[in-house]
Amino acid sequence: MSPTQRDISEEIAREHEAYAHAGSVQHHPDRGYAPYRSSLLRHPKQPLVAVQDPEAVELSGPAFGVTDVTELDSDLTRRHAGEPLGERIVVTGRVLDRAGRPVRGQLVEIWQANASGRYAHQRDQHPAPLDPNFTGAGRCLTDDRGGYRFTTVKPGAYPWRNHTNAWRPAHIHFSLFGTAFTQRLVTQMYFPGDPLLAYDPILQSVTDDAARARLVADYDHDLSVPERSLGYHWDIVLDGPAATWIEEGR
């Protein structure tokens, strides 16, 4: 029988208690975090195999150049003939290293559900409407201050089948490319005040309270554009004690 939200919430509470008592600092979620059921099935069970020539992967891996990324790529509301439905927002922040120095020229990619909580992807078949004017993918390069900026719509919450009546809080997936595909980091940004944050085993797999709080953007009224959009601010720190937690570890 599928576990209930109450079952999952109790498991989450036990995991957080165990982390608090362990007294050691973690820097990424457990690969096999039980409340997030499918994480147990996904990760390698054997130690990773060291490759002889790590650079060989670059010959067949994805690559990009500055000329590939255009201004239009960072505005997810202007990718189709019409305007997407939903609450228009700007999401902006800086990519920083452990010393707070800007990480320039970094490829930042995002993907997200539409305002109804539906991905434009064939695997997402839940009964929420698709938006013909919203695909939900964008990218940009960080500027000299390490800054990135996207215009999009606020994604909706969506159901998933981790347990009975499981709902993901609104979130935007982020990828940072690094200087080679093997350095790519992937994480998720959340929205402040979302009542679903406490119920989500993916966010809660970040067992450190402060690290979890760092995955939630700040609402910033100064970023709002009159008659047009609201704004959120979210910085990404690549390593060090204030690092942004990422999926799969570094």
Ligand SMILES: [Fe+2]
């Ligand atoms: Fe998602």
